Amino acid sequence: MAEEQAEPLLQQFGLQVEQLDYAFIRDCEDVKVVEHIVQVLRSGEEGYFLHLTRYAEDHLTKLCPDSALLQEGATSAVDERMQEEARKDLEEWALTMKEIEEQLKEEEELINISPPLPPIRGSSSSSPALTLSEDDIEALLLEGQQFLEKDNFIQASLCFQKVLSHYPAHNRALEGMSTIHNQPRKPTGKTRPLIQEIL
Incomplete structure (x- = not known):
């Protein structure tokens, strides 16, 4: 028993x-x-x-x-x-704040990324050389989409930017950039609860 x-x-x-x-x-x-x-x-x-x-x-x-x-x-x-518990809670809180700050910096950089604009009409500058093949474009778009699915927006935006630098009006690349800009801000999965109140 x-x-x-x-x-x-x-x-x-x-x-x-x-x-x-x-x-x-x-x-x-x-x-x-x-x-x-x-x-x-x-x-x-x-x-x-x-x-x-x-x-x-x-x-x-x-x-x-x-x-x-x-x-x-x-x-x-x-x-x-109680002091030990408070110390641990403060350490967790500081770590959480650091993670949130890093994520906010990444999102701020992402917001500041904008697709390249086509040249102004009548300007003497010529359009960018079309050096990407159709296979290169397809590979970049696919890679960008895979980064999007993993919420890696910075890498995804770089893929779409590369396509747009050669084809400023490319629909799928523009749609990818639009998807990135419309992503809601949310904390990372690593974020832990903030400091618990000690009763």
């Missing part, structure tokens, strides 16, 4: 979660009840509330300065655990 899980301290002491409250602790004059509240808060079973734990300890000090619980100084362990 499997060993039964230990009963939570809240239930062992006959406390209600509503009693883990500043107002209740402030008005409570029963030393045993305040000691039980301190033990529950230190255990972290109901969450880590460092300030509330210290508040309960301060109130216990007023009621019973010689309480054995006050000699243990367990809040330092809670404090260290």
